Amino acid sequence: MDRPIYLDYNATTPLASEVIDDMIPFMKEHFGNPSSSHYYGYEPRKAIEKARQRVARLINCEPGEIIFTSGATESNNHALRGIAESCREKGNHIITTAIEHPAIIEPCLYLMNKGFEITFLPVDHYGRVDLDRLEKEIRPETILISVMHANNEVGTVQPLSSIKSIIGERDIVFHTDAAQSAGKIKTDVKELGVDLLSLAGHKLYAPKGIGALYVREGVKLPRFIHGAGQEKGLRAGTENVIEIIGLGKACELAADNFGDNFENMKKTRDLLAEKLMEAFPEAKINGHPLEILPNTLSISFPGTEANQILGKLDSVAASGGAACHSGEVKVSHVLDAMGIPMDYAKGTLRFSTGRFTTTEQILQASEDIIEAVKSIAD
Ligand SMILES: Cc1ncc(COP(=O)(O)O)c(C=O)c1O
Numbered sequence: 001m002d003r004p005i006y007l008d009y010n011a012t013t014p015l016a017s018e019v020i021d022d023m024i025p026f027m028k029e030h031f032g033n034p035s036s037s038h039y040y041g042y043e044p045r046k047a048i049e050k051a052r053q054r055v056a057r058l059i060n061c062e063p064g065e066i067i068f069t070s071g072a073t074e075s076n077n078h079a080l081r082g083i084a085e086s087c088r089e090k091g092n093h094i095i096t097t098a099i100e101h102p103a104i105i106e107p108c109l110y111l112m113n114k115g116f117e118i119t120f121l122p123v124d125h126y127g128r129v130d131l132d133r134l135e136k137e138i139r140p141e142t143i144l145i146s147v148m149h150a151n152n153e154v155g156t157v158q159p160l161s162s163i164k165s166i167i168g169e170r171d172i173v174f175h176t177d178a179a180q181s182a183g184k185i186k187t188d189v190k191e192l193g194v195d196l197l198s199l200a201g202h203k204l205y206a207p208k209g210i211g212a213l214y215v216r217e218g219v220k221l222p223r224f225i226h227g228a229g230q231e232k233g234l235r236a237g238t239e240n241v242i243e244i245i246g247l248g249k250a251c252e253l254a255a256d257n258f259g260d261n262f263e264n265m266k267k268t269r270d271l272l273a274e275k276l277m278e279a280f281p282e283a284k285i286n287g288h289p290l291e292i293l294p295n296t297l298s299i300s301f302p303g304t305e306a307n308q309i310l311g312k313l314d315s316v317a318a319s320g321g322a323a324c325h326s327g328e329v330k331v332s333h334v335l336d337a338m339g340i341p342m343d344y345a346k347g348t349l350r351f352s353t354g355r356f357t358t359t360e361q362i363l364q365a366s367e368d369i370i371e372a373v374k375s376i377a378d
Pocket residue numbers: 010011070071072073074101103148150151152177179180200201202209211
């Protein structure tokens with residue numbers, strides 16, 4: 001059997017071949033420790049700084065504002081726990097949203113246990129935060145606002161620059177989890193107005209286990225991993241040279257081919273949406289109609305169950321928006337916060353297209369999905 005058609009690019013992406021090509025010399029000849037002052041340290045050290053420039057270019061910041069991490073989870077933990085620690089004297093209130101990834105929710109719950117007050121902002125039916133509500137929630141003790149750029153399940157993009165306008169000159173650090181947006185939509189730290197931004201390599205055709213944290217010049221972030229002085233002393237430990245180089249190349253590719261990638265993701269996603277809505281007019285697409293990632297299709301088939309559809313669908317790799325445990329269906333916290341009715345939420349699938357998705361794949365996948373959904377709904 002052929003391998004299933006991959007429509008789960010929001011879960012992870014394959015490595016771009018150019019990324020592999022750039023990493024190979026650092027697996028073979030350039031094995032030195034970047035901190036070494038002799039010959040062997042030179043190439044890895046130079047390559048790390050080149051990668052830093054490439055990441056910085058993708059999000060429009062200075063290379064010195066990038067710290068390499070192990071991924072978006074670590075970047076988020078560093079940002080949230082770091083600001084909580086450094087601003088504790090000023091206040092103990094943090095604002096985030098109800099639809100964040102667990103990589104934000106869990107550090108927030110950890111901080112709550114340490115005495116911080118966390119406001120989880122509700123979202124509307126499209127998954128967007130209510131700006132009036134956000135403004136009302138800001139208090140003199142608010143030290144940090146963390147709002148994801150784009151949601152991983154439904155693709156809704158948040159109005160970050162409007163949030164920045166609301167924050168204005170207040171002394172509040174503004175963080176965003178951009179794991180899903182970087183490389184898919186314009187992610188410019190200056191336009192967005194953020195102070196801290198988290199990135200994950202494996203969502204943009206770099207390896208798993210590498211990421212970055214943007215720390216705006218002037219923001220005081222304490223060190224997260226104690227040890228030697230790597231990454232400006234904030235994240236000690238010998239650098240993950242090979243993957244840092246992979247991330248740098250992936251960011252360069254994302255910046256250079258932005259338009260073509262965007263068009264392909266959107267064209268294939270829209271075709272899939274069209275085919276599925278044609279077959280199931282009662283189905284509903286979740287997420288904002290316009291402010292949405294170009295590659296994400298969250299679609300609910302009423303009267304079905306996501307796991308049952310996926311069970312019948314061995315020719316397509318996708319994700320469910322609800323999971324069945326011991327006979328009980330548990331809907332994702334994102335669909336729940338958006339107020340998607342249970343009958344729809346239960347039968348929600350997430351398809352996400354990517355750089356390598358073809359029209360032929362979508363035509364084949366849509367036939368297979370339609371057959372699987374029909375077999376459940378009958
Ligand atoms: C929005 C968002 N944040 C954070 C993460 C975590 O990324 P990583 O597993 O690379 O740490 C993900 C991955 O699914 C994500 O989609």
